[in-house]
């Protein structure tokens with residue numbers, strides 16, 4: 001097969017994930033490995049100001065110009081799209097690629113496997129990506145979300161430290177190492193093997209169920225709950241800030257403090273209450289939702 005592996009990555013984490021994933025595929029397939037960027041680049045490490053200022057355009061999925069990409073082929077049998085979520089949406093570089101005419105042409109009538117390098121909230125982003133792929137007439141056949149399995153609050157602190165300093169190390173020596181665990185990145189070949197044998201056996205229809213059978217793709221009730229509510233609230237903030245052309249800076253600061261309070265004070269209290277009084281009685285609802293979000297289906 002001619003396979004295009006395409007992604008954007010600031011820290012190189014996603015590059016590493018994809019490189020390990022394609023190792024088992026390299027012998028039998030023609031691989032075009034592309035790392036692209038935007039004309040107007042995002043900084044890494046981030047400043048706090050630029051980080052929070054990228055929320056409205058991330059949530060509203062407003063694209064930027066993609067730097068010229070030279071592809072080896074004019075058509076591929078399979079596209080492996082690596083991406084990361086930003087503010088519960090596909091990152092701005094990802095949206096920019098998915099809205100890029102040249103890339104949309106490559107997607108047409110082509111099978112796609114998506115691979116996500118997230119902190120732990122990838123569900124909303126993937127729903128958007130499913131929509132873009134459908135609009136481009138591509139066929140999503142698999143999705144592998146990778147995420148940080150540490151506690152949500154600890155991982156939020158560590159990722160902010162990583163993003164704002166560029167150092168992928170334990171903040172104060174106490175917080176967990178940020179990002180996707182090293183052993184998960186290293187063992188991406190397990191998924192690559194599954195894809196490779198599915199290609200060799202000409203059986204790509206059941207790819208996602210084989211990925212799920214590894215037991216590595218799971219969604220917790222709390223994360224699901226936060227994602228389902230979070231995107232709606234982010235959309236309200238994003239639209240509000242977009243309309244504040246003059247006072248944007250001030251509104252971004254207000255949003256930043258709102259987010260910190262919502263994440264570290266309100267969410268834990270609400271989740272404790274829900275974990276005791278609601279979640280035990282809503283297992284069927286959660287099971288159904290999780291099974292949908294883990295699938296390649298678009299409702």
Ligand SMILES: Cc1cc2nc3c(=O)[nH]c(=O)nc-3n(C[C@H](O)[C@H](O)[C@H](O)COP(=O)(O)O)c2cc1C
Pocket residue numbers: 008009010011012013014015051054084085086087088089117118119120121122159163
């Ligand atoms: C501006 C910004 C917003 C982010 N928002 C989310 C998010 O909503 N959910 C999530 O799981 N990870 C989020 N992350 C983490 C990224 O998805 C990703 O894991 C991290 O940036 C490393 O990706 P890289 O390979 O580009 O370095 C965010 C990162 C940045 C920079």
